[in-house]
Amino acid sequence: MPIVLPMTSVVRTVTFDARDPYELAGFWLKVLRAERPADDFPGEQYAAVNTPEVNLLFEQNNDEKTTKNRLHLDLVPDGPRDTEVEWLLTLGATITADFREPDGTGWVVMQDPEHNEFCVLRSAAEREATS
Structure with a gap:
């Protein structure tokens, strides 16, 4: 069958x-x-x-947000990650954890204005340059 x-x-x-x-x-x-x-x-x-x-x-x-999100978005910018992070800060996002490494790898954990977490990863070009 x-x-x-x-x-x-x-x-x-x-x-x-x-x-x-x-x-x-x-x-x-x-x-x-x-x-x-x-x-x-x-x-x-x-x-x-x-x-x-x-x-x-x-x-x-x-309802009040009381804990860390169990789901979050990962953003991959089309330009440099650090430039994107700075721009997101001007929009009202905040940094909650920074995992950027001196060699350019890593990511940044941010929150939107209502405290939903999201991550900003390296761009495709940055990943290519450090692989």
């Missing part, structure tokens, strides 16, 4: 709880250099960030 394999699933959206979905989506729209969807407005329960690579959804939730 042939074995029937289950269908394959794909991740469509990564959803985050947010106190202010519109504002938090605004931060991530800048980070991912995306345009705000025409149907997103301040005060609504949901706000989206859609790119060809990933869709993020921010959903209204006023």
Whole structure:
């Protein structure tokens, strides 16, 4: 008897709880250099960030964040990692841990304005230069 394999699933959206979905989506729209969807407005329960690579959804939730995220995003900039980190700081991100090494390897752990962790890795060119 042939074995029937289950269908394959794909991740469509990564959803985050947010106190202010519109504002938090605004931060991530800048980070991912995306345009705000025409149907997103301040005060609504949901706000989206859609790119060809990933869709993020921010959903209204006023609960306090109490622990480290169990899931986070890893960002790979198209330019130097350190330049990206500095730019993210100007947008309101903060550094929570810095694992950059003198040889250029490593990463930086950051938080968005609502304290969701994410990492900034080396660009493809930086990985190539240190491999």
